[in-house]
Amino acid sequence: MFEELLRQWDGEEVVVRHDRETGTWIFVCVHSTALGPAMGGTRMKQYGSPAEALEDGLRLAGGMTRKLAIAGLPCGGGKAVLAVPEPLDGHARRALLERYGDLIQALGGTYVTGPDVNTGETDMDAIGSRTSHVFCRSAENGGSGDPSIHTALGTFHGIRAALRHVHGDDEMTGRKVLVQGTGSVGAKLTRLLLDAGAVVLVTDVDEERARATGAETVSADGALELECDVYAPCALGATLTAESIPKLRCRIVAGAANNQLATPEDGERLRAAGILYAPDFVINAGGALHGIGLEQLGWDTAELDRRVEGIGDTLTRIFEAAEAEGITTDEAAERLAAERLRAAGTTMQLH
Ligand code: PHE
Numbered sequence: 001m002f003e004e005l006l007r008q009w010d011g012e013e014v015v016v017r018h019d020r021e022t023g024t025w026i027f028v029c030v031h032s033t034a035l036g037p038a039m040g041g042t043r044m045k046q047y048g049s050p051a052e053a054l055e056d057g058l059r060l061a062g063g064m065t066r067k068l069a070i071a072g073l074p075c076g077g078g079k080a081v082l083a084v085p086e087p088l089d090g091h092a093r094r095a096l097l098e099r100y101g102d103l104i105q106a107l108g109g110t111y112v113t114g115p116d117v118n119t120g121e122t123d124m125d126a127i128g129s130r131t132s133h134v135f136c137r138s139a140e141n142g143g144s145g146d147p148s149i150h151t152a153l154g155t156f157h158g159i160r161a162a163l164r165h166v167h168g169d170d171e172m173t174g175r176k177v178l179v180q181g182t183g184s185v186g187a188k189l190t191r192l193l194l195d196a197g198a199v200v201l202v203t204d205v206d207e208e209r210a211r212a213t214g215a216e217t218v219s220a221d222g223a224l225e226l227e228c229d230v231y232a233p234c235a236l237g238a239t240l241t242a243e244s245i246p247k248l249r250c251r252i253v254a255g256a257a258n259n260q261l262a263t264p265e266d267g268e269r270l271r272a273a274g275i276l277y278a279p280d281f282v283i284n285a286g287g288a289l290h291g292i293g294l295e296q297l298g299w300d301t302a303e304l305d306r307r308v309e310g311i312g313d314t315l316t317r318i319f320e321a322a323e324a325e326g327i328t329t330d331e332a333a334e335r336l337a338a339e340r341l342r343a344a345g346t347t348m349q350l351h
Helices: 002-008 051-071 089-108 123-130 148-167 184-193 207-211 265-272 287-293 300-327 331-342
Strands: 015-018 023-030 042-045 076-081 176-180 199-203 232-235
Touching: 002 051, 015 051, 015 089, 023 051, 023 089, 023 265, 042 051, 042 123, 051 076, 051 287, 051 331, 076 089, 148 184, 148 232, 148 287, 148 300, 176 184, 184 199, 265 331, 287 300, 300 331
Parallel strands: 042 076, 176 199, 176 232
Antiparallel strands: 015 023, 023 076
C-alpha cells in the first residue's frame, strides 16, 4: 500500500516516523519546493490505517503547492499528518509535538509547518519550542496566532465572488447558505454570513457546537439535500461524490474544507449539474496568507486584508476562464497553478 501510494505520487519526498511512545505515525509530505520551502499545516487525526493517513497527507500536500502558487506566494507545498491511535492531550500531546518539532528541525527548513485540522496555537508553541520552522505560534511566543478568521474571511469573499458570477451581484441579504462543519473556520464563517444578512443553516456531528453558532441547525443526514443558494463544506472529507452530487439542490459550492472533491470527475459532475464550484485550494488560502504573510513576508494587517480579499478576484478569474474554455473550475485552477510554476522557471508538471 505505501509503495503504491508513493510510486504514484508526483511530489518530492515523504519523511516517515513511527513515534513509539504514543503509537503515532508521522508523515511529513513535501510535495514541491519549486517556488520555495514547502509550507503547509500539521493535521492530527485518528485514521483507519497508516496508509490512509499517508494518502491524506500526500493529497493535502499537493493541494498546498497549488494553493500557494495561485496565491502568488514564494513557497512550495507540503503537509504533515500525525496519525494518532487515540485523541491525545496534556503531557503526552506536548511531548509528541516536541519530538515532531525535532523532526522538522532536522529537515533544515525544507518544510515549514502551521496549524491544520485539530492543531492550534498551543500546539504550534510546543513545536516551536524545538524549531523555528513553524507558523502561527501564539503572540507571546512570537507568532501570528490563530489564522482561522482569515480562512473564514477568504471563504466569505469567495462566496461573494461566486454569487456575483451567478447572479450579477453579491447581495447576501436573504441568500441561504448551508455551512457544514462548525469548527474554528466554519463557526467564524457562519458569523460573517449572519452579520451580512444571509440565512444560515448549520450542521455538525457535534450538535452542541453547531447550536453555539446561533444559526439554525439542521441534522447531518439529509442536510446536503436541502435547497439553498450556497453549500459551504467546512468539515472533513470529500463530500462531493458521485452519490452526493445528484442530490444537491444548491447553485454554488464554496467552502473552506480541503479535498472537497472525491475525484477530479466530481468537478465535471458539478459542472454538468450547473453548480458553480469554488476550488477548495483557492478559496481557503486565507489561513496560509495569514501565517506566511505576517510572519515571513512582513505584511501588515492592511496588506493581509487586501490579499485575503483578493481571493475573491482570483476566483472570478477562474470562473471566467472555466466558462470561456468549457472546462471545470477545478481544471481552470489547476492550469493557473501550473502556469505560475512554469513562470517561475520550473518544469514541474502537476497531475
Ligand atoms: N492549514 C491551513 C491550510 O490548509 C493553513 C496554513 C498553512 C496555516 C500554512 C499556516 C501555514 O492552508
